[in-house]
Amino acid sequence: MPELPEVETTRRGIAPHVEQRRVLALQVRQPQLRWPIPEQLAQWIEGDRVQSIERRSKYLLFRFARGTMIVHLGMSGSLRILAADEAPGKHDHVDLVLESGQLLRLTDPRRFGAVLWQENGTEHSLLSKLGPEPLDEAFNAEYLQQCCAGRRTAIKALIMNAAVVVGVGNIYANEALYAAGIDPRRAAGRISAARLEGLVLAIKQVLAAAIKQGGTTLRDFVGGDGKPGYFKQELHVYGRGGEPCHQCGEPLSEVKLSQRSTVFCRQCQR
C-alpha cells in the first residue's frame, strides 16, 4: 500500500491530531513486526508530547523530548486516528493513546512494517545511508547522471534503490519511466544525459501529482483522516499489463524485473 505519496498523505492526515499531544500510553499487542518493537519504548515516550511528525523517505518520525519514534508501514501498514474506546482488530498491533481521548492505531496484516527508536544525538542505521528526497533540489539531473555512470543494472532497479533516491516504489517507478519514454530494462549507464534529465522531471512530477491527489488507492488504502486517495485514475501503466497504451494503443508489456512486476510500452519506451 504505502509508497511515498501514501506515507506523506498519512503524515498530513494524522499530524493535526497527534502533534503537541501528550502520550498517555503505548499499547503493543504484537511486538513482532519486521524487527521487534523495543521493549522500553513505552517508558521512553509515555507522559511526553509528540513535538512533531516528520517524514524521511517512507519513514515517519515522531519527535519526542528524548528521541524519535520511527514508524515504517512496510507493504500493508496504515495509521488511523480513532476514538480511544475503539476495539482492536486482528492486525491492529500498536496503539498510541493520546490525552485528547483519541488514539493512533497501527494496522499491518503482513507485518513488514516497523516501530523503532532513535536516541537524540544518534542516527538510526536505517536512515543513515539514504539518498536524497526525490522532491528536493539535491535530486537533479547531474546527480542522477553520476549515479548511472558505468552501471549495468536496469534503470528501474536503480531508481528504486534507496541509496540513489528514496521514495520511488514500484508503482511510481513504472509510471515515471513511462512518462520519460525509457525502457525499464535499459542499462542505467547507457542512457543519455538529456533523457536522464527527463526522468528526473518525470519522477518529481508523478510523485508531486500523487501527493496532491492524496496517494493511490489500492485495495483499502485510506489516509489518516479516512479519505481515500484518488491518484489511481491517473495511472498509465501500473496494473495495466495487456491493456492498450494510452499514447499509441499497442498492448502494454509486462515482465519481471528484480522480482517486481514491470509494465511498459515497447513502442513508446526505448
Add this chain to the structure above:
DNA sequence: CTAAGGACCTGTCGGC
C-alpha cells in the same frame, strides 16, 4: 565493489 535473489508474513485473486 556490483547485481541478483531470498527472506520476512498474511490476505486475496484467478484457475481448475
Add this chain to the structure above:
DNA sequence: TGCCGACAGGTCCTTA
C-alpha cells in the same frame, strides 16, 4: 463451492 499456487504497495541481508 473449495483448494492451491501466484502475487501484492518494501527493503534488508546474503550470496555470487
